[in-house]
Amino acid sequence: MWFRKEWTLGRGFILSHCYRVGNDEEKSEAEGGDRQVTLRVKVILLFSVITIPLVCFLLYTNHYSSQVVRKQVANYNSALLTLYGDQIDQTLENGSSYLYKLANQEPLIRSLVYTLDNKDRYTITLSQVVNKLYSDSTYNTSFYLNFVYNPFNQDLIMVQTSQKSFQESSQSEQYIKRMFSPNEASNLQAFVEGWRHCRIGNEQYLLRIVETDTNTYVGALIRNDDLLLPLQSVSEERHMEAFFLDRKGEWLTTAPPDTADAVSAVIHAKTKSYQTVRGEERYLLVQHTLRLADLEIITLIPENVILQQVPLFQRISYAVPFAAALVLLFLLVNLQKLVLRPIHYLIKGMRQISKGNLDTRLSTNLSHEFSLISATFNSMASQIQDLKISMYEEEIRSHKAELKQLQLQMNPHFLYNSLNIIYNLAETRKYDLIQRMSSHMVNYLRFFARLREHSIHIWEEMDNIEHYIEIQKLRFPKHLEYDFDIEDSLKNVRIPPLTIHPFVENALKHGFTTGKSVFQVKVRIHRITVGITDFCEITIENNGKKFPAQLVESLSGLMETSSFTREHTGIWSVYNQLKIFYRGQAGMSFSNLDSYGVAVTVRIPMQSDGGEFPDV
Numbered sequence: 119m120w121f122r123k124e125w126t127l128g129r130g131f132i133l134s135h136c137y138r139v140g141n142d143e144e145k146s147e148a149e150g151g152d153r154q155v156t157l158r159v160k161v162i163l164l165f166s167v168i169t170i171p172l173v174c175f176l177l178y179t180n181h182y183s184s185q186v187v188r189k190q191v192a193n194y195n196s197a198l199l200t201l202y203g204d205q206i207d208q209t210l211e212n213g214s215s216y217l218y219k220l221a222n223q224e225p226l227i228r229s230l231v232y233t234l235d236n237k238d239r240y241t242i243t244l245s246q247v248v249n250k251l252y253s254d255s256t257y258n259t260s261f262y263l264n265f266v267y268n269p270f271n272q273d274l275i276m277v278q279t280s281q282k283s284f285q286e287s288s289q290s291e292q293y294i295k296r297m298f299s300p301n302e303a304s305n306l307q308a309f310v311e312g313w314r315h316c317r318i319g320n321e322q323y324l325l326r327i328v329e330t331d332t333n334t335y336v337g338a339l340i341r342n343d344d345l346l347l348p349l350q351s352v353s354e355e356r357h358m359e360a361f362f363l364d365r366k367g368e369w370l371t372t373a374p375p376d377t378a379d380a381v382s383a384v385i386h387a388k389t390k391s392y393q394t395v396r397g398e399e400r401y402l403l404v405q406h407t408l409r410l411a412d413l414e415i416i417t418l419i420p421e422n423v424i425l426q427q428v429p430l431f432q433r434i435s436y437a438v439p440f441a442a443a444l445v446l447l448f449l450l451v452n453l454q455k456l457v458l459r460p461i462h463y464l465i466k467g468m469r470q471i472s473k474g475n476l477d478t479r480l481s482t483n484l485s486h487e488f489s490l491i492s493a494t495f496n497s498m499a500s501q502i503q504d505l506k507i508s509m510y511e512e513e514i515r516s517h518k519a520e521l522k523q524l525q526l527q528m529n530p531h532f533l534y535n536s537l538n539i540i541y542n543l544a545e546t547r548k549y550d551l552i553q554r555m556s557s558h559m560v561n562y563l564r565f566f567a568r569l570r571e572h573s574i575h576i577w578e579e580m581d582n583i584e585h586y587i588e589i590q591k592l593r594f595p596k597h598l599e600y601d602f603d604i605e606d607s608l609k610n611v612r613i614p615p616l617t618i619h620p621f622v623e624n625a626l627k628h629g630f631t632t633g634k635s636v637f638q639v640k641v642r643i644h645r646i647t648v649g650i651t652d653f654c655e656i657t658i659e660n661n662g663k664k665f666p667a668q669l670v671e672s673l674s675g676l677m678e679t680s681s682f683t684r685e686h687t688g689i690w691s692v693y694n695q696l697k698i699f700y701r702g703q704a705g706m707s708f709s710n711l712d713s714y715g716v717a718v719t720v721r722i723p724m725q726s727d728g729g730e731f732p733d734v
Contacts, residue, residue, distance in 0.1 A: 161453055162446070169442045176438050188421075192392035192404055195358070195417050199406035202349045203415055209260045209345070210313050210410040213338055214326060216258055221330040226250055230268050231332040244275060251277035260345070262323065263290060264338040267298055289319045290339065297327075298335070313411040315342070315362070315370060322362065322370045324411055342370060342413075349415070358419040365412050375418060377401055385414055394421070460488040467495060476503035536589055555592055558585040573612040576643060580604060583622050587639065590626055597632050603642040608654055613722065614695045620688030621658040621718045629662020629716070637662060638715075645724070652724035661715035665708050696720070 221227060226247050233239040251264055255277060258264065263278035274295055278287060293316070297306055308314050309327040316325045324345070327337035342362050349360045362370045367382035375381075377397035384393055384403060392404045400421040405414055463480055470478040476499060480492035536559055543552045565582040580602055587600045622639060630637045640659040645652060669676060696704035705721045 165446050173439050173442060188402055192402055195404040196392060199404055199415055203406040203408055206345050207409045217326060217328040217336050217338060221328040221336045227330055227334060228332050230334055234270060247275050255279045260340055262339045262341045265294060267335040269298060293318045315364060315413060357423045358417050360417050363414045363416060365414060460484050471499055539593055558589045561585045574615050576611050576613055577609040579618050583619055594632060598637050600639040605644050608643050611654060614699055617692055618656060620692055624688060625660040625662060629660050653721040654724060656720040657717055659715060659717045664710040665716050670708050670710060
């Protein structure tokens with residue numbers, strides 16, 4: 119039965135020690151883990167370092183090739199617009215030359231003023247002017263109409279080779295006559311200075327007026343659509359659109375495209391000759407400013423048309439990131455299955471071992487390499503389990519033998535002095551004192567005969583101390599007093615033998631003097647609570663000499679010093695008993711009292727149920 123109890127204690131101590139070691143190792147591993155990168159993250163980072171530059175290079179190449187194609191298309195269309203713009207400027211220049219020649223060199227125009235007094239001659243002149251305009255219209259095919267206006271009698275001679283309707287002709291006539299009204303003098307001057315756009319009905323025109331030296335006017339209208347017709351035929355073949363805008367960015371069409379606002383902003387800002395604009399689609403905008411008119415020619419080319427020569431490369435560039443993501447996902451899934459999961463199980467097993475769970479084993483149903491690692495791990499775990507148990511069992515046996523030896527120690531001088539007292543009392547025939555002395559000695563020695571017991575009650579320890587002090591009082595009557603203050607609920611609590619006695623013995627040995635003052639020893643045992651833990655606090659005080667400062671400040675350090683432990687065997691014995699039996703949860707401290715003497719405090723943890731101490 120005794121062996122079983124000792125084995126249980128040893129096993130518990132082993133597991134407790136392993137648990138503490140495991141916690142320390144796990145804490146160190148956790149602290150190290152905060153600074154380390156997992157294998158999964160390293161694989162992702164490595165893959166990213168390889169693939170991201172490639173993807174970026176492909177995207178940049180795609181962007182660069184698109185820019186090159188845009189620039190080439192823009193340059194080509196810019197040259198095309200320049201060509202057609204120069205043709206339009208040439209047409210306008212030819213029209214202006216004709217109007218100047220008609221105004222300054224044609225005698226019929228002058229005759230309109232000179233024949234105003236003769237109605238017949240004026241009528242004949244009008245007829246001749248009409249015939250002249252009709253004959254010239256075969257050469258000026260770009261003109262929608264040309265006219266002569268006589269402000270003296272407000273006659274408008276207008277020749278139109280082709281007209282859609284009478285309404286269209288009437289609108290043109292009304293617009294031209296209104297232009298010569300006094301209220302339109304400022305607008306008239308603009309058309310005299312050069313070709314300017316105007317709107318008549320639903321159509322857009324270029325109008326030019328030249329004043330003659332006889333204060334009459336000649337002019338011509340050119341339809342914008344007629345000027346754009348050659349460019350539009352080319353634009354349809356190339357899937358692009360051509361438009362006229364004024365120089366402020368205003369659209370000269372009844373149906374502007376969805377990019378109208380963006381194009382107007384570009385024209386108004388007067389930026390470079392080509393630029394990308396966005397509507398429902400992306401377009402390449404190319405513009406050209408006419409030299410002889412207040413117009414801008416623009417073409418809008420859809421980007422899907424521009425880049426139709428590089429669709430495959432573009433699709434590949436867009437597909438590469440997705441393909442890289444799929445490859446990464448595939449690699450991670452297989453890496454998880456083949457490498458990361460076995461490593462995770464291995465790390466988990468190692469953590470379980472570090473926590474003291476030495477029965478942990480790993481599965482060997484893995485790949486050849488990890489099966490070998492798992493088998494080696496299992497073998498090492500078994501060896502560690504056997505080795506640790508053997509080592510700690512041997513350590514416990516050594517500690518127990520040492521403790522038993524310490525507990526069985528008795529100061530021979532105390533025994534000799536006690537027998538000498540009995541002898542002296544016998545000589546003086548003080549039989550009552552002999553009886554008291556013998557009784558105390560018997561009880562004191564009987565206590566040491568019980569030291570094989572693993573633990574004793576506090577009241578038994580204190581009863582033995584009382585016998586010890588009573589013996590000392592017989593040696594030094596009137597020089598020694600003691601006082602015990604024990605909480606009733608703590609008297610039956612069990613503690614290791616000789617937990618309190620060595621401190622009382624040391625107090626008498628090192629602090630007691632036979633001077634005038636009485637030497638006092640006080641032992642107080644009370645329950646205290648620190649945080650959520652209840653402790654039994656044992657305080658031994660005396661009014662003797664104070665402790666050295668080193669003992670008060672660094673008790674644990676002195677316990678490792680061989681010279682101190684040889685001199686203070688009792689203190690070292692109690693210190694190691696508390697350390698082993700209470701697994702580091704008990705405490706011991708020394709202090710010097712402010713008023714007098716010294717105090718030794720021992721704290722022993724209570725069980726969580728609040729009643730007794732562990733049955734150590």
